[in-house]
Amino acid sequence: MGSSLRFHPYHQLQGRPNVIVDGSPTEGTRLCLSHWPRIPVPAGYEADLSAQMVFRYLDHLDLHGDAAWVSNNHFDQDGLVSVFALVFPEAALANRERLTDLAAAGDFGTYRFRESARASMAIAAFTDPERSPLPALPADPAAATAALYEALLGRVVELVAHPDRYASLWRDEDACLTESERCLGTLARIEEFPEVDLALVTVPDAEPGTPTAGGHRFASSRMAGLHPMALHNATNRLVMAVLQGRRYTVTCRYESWVQFRSRPIRPRVDLAPLARELDGLEAGGAAWVADPPGNLTAGLRLAGEAESSLPAERFRALLLAHLRSAAPAWDPYATGA
Numbered sequence: 001m002g003s004s005l006r007f008h009p010y011h012q013l014q015g016r017p018n019v020i021v022d023g024s025p026t027e028g029t030r031l032c033l034s035h036w037p038r039i040p041v042p043a044g045y046e047a048d049l050s051a052q053m054v055f056r057y058l059d060h061l062d063l064h065g066d067a068a069w070v071s072n073n074h075f076d077q078d079g080l081v082s083v084f085a086l087v088f089p090e091a092a093l094a095n096r097e098r099l100t101d102l103a104a105a106g107d108f109g110t111y112r113f114r115e116s117a118r119a120s121m122a123i124a125a126f127t128d129p130e131r132s133p134l135p136a137l138p139a140d141p142a143a144a145t146a147a148l149y150e151a152l153l154g155r156v157v158e159l160v161a162h163p164d165r166y167a168s169l170w171r172d173e174d175a176c177l178t179e180s181e182r183c184l185g186t187l188a189r190i191e192e193f194p195e196v197d198l199a200l201v202t203v204p205d206a207e208p209g210t211p212t213a214g215g216h217r218f219a220s221s222r223m224a225g226l227h228p229m230a231l232h233n234a235t236n237r238l239v240m241a242v243l244q245g246r247r248y249t250v251t252c253r254y255e256s257w258v259q260f261r262s263r264p265i266r267p268r269v270d271l272a273p274l275a276r277e278l279d280g281l282e283a284g285g286a287a288w289v290a291d292p293p294g295n296l297t298a299g300l301r302l303a304g305e306a307e308s309s310l311p312a313e314r315f316r317a318l319l320l321a322h323l324r325s326a327a328p329a330w331d332p333y334a335t336g337a
Helices: 050-057 077-087 089-094 096-107 114-126 141-161 163-186 228-234 272-281 312-325
Strands: 018-021 029-033 069-071 189-193 198-203 215-217 221-223 239-244 247-252 288-290 299-302
Touching (some): 029 050, 050 077, 069 077, 077 089, 077 096, 077 114, 077 141, 096 114, 096 141, 114 163, 114 215, 141 163, 163 215, 163 228, 198 228, 198 312, 215 228, 239 312, 247 312, 272 288, 272 312
Parallel strands (some): 018 069, 198 239
Antiparallel strands (some): 189 198, 215 221, 239 247
């Protein structure tokens, strides 16, 4: 199989006929294969991940017309796999299973193959100025995005097939993942509430061996505490509440932001009214912060290092009541809205 598509930086397309993957169409876009919210998807190519959409398209390659370029407006694992598959389709198809798992590790914080999880960790390290093996990335975000694609497109197969070659980039985070999985299997307790798509994770406070370093999300974000891959692999629920001592956090997973296809998704609700209710009940001056429901991983958390004055059972009851009564506040499937 051949491909006439080559990578071109998004900010330099200037109307050239193009295919956009995992992001937003721009001037000159002939085809957009993206699971992002409210972007129309060609019939038959719907999938959870943009990379899965691209792999389906490799069987046809008949919708992009005169486009010669493929690009994306941001850099992450799903975007990297998607671009790679259109530039190097034979290599992509030969490694399809692990590349799809790499895309899921970056976007959804889940994995089937540990090699894919480690490749995702290494890719995240490439974006970190303090750990990246690359020379200093440009200060301009668009130029930095282009530089990352250009540097990593040639390494994709090596990353999933031989992650040991990049062990210095993932070793510490991988250890936290191992310890987090152990903690969830022995010390922590997970309760599921399917009717509101909630998983409540109770973690022992200050228990020796409880991990705190967390891990990467996407390509350039981090989540403290238990490693997100350990949490996300432990439950399919898309609202995650972690209760540790008097520190409580709620996160709406990324799967509920995109046009997820493999199963029905309960729509997100706005957590701001719950934050206001909690503020009114706090006795010690702790303040709650809620993200807008349209944030990638919208959440609810205490500001700064504060601890809640509310017992865990009280917080749990208030959270469940809000999730049960609040109206839907996010619809990624409303294309064109």
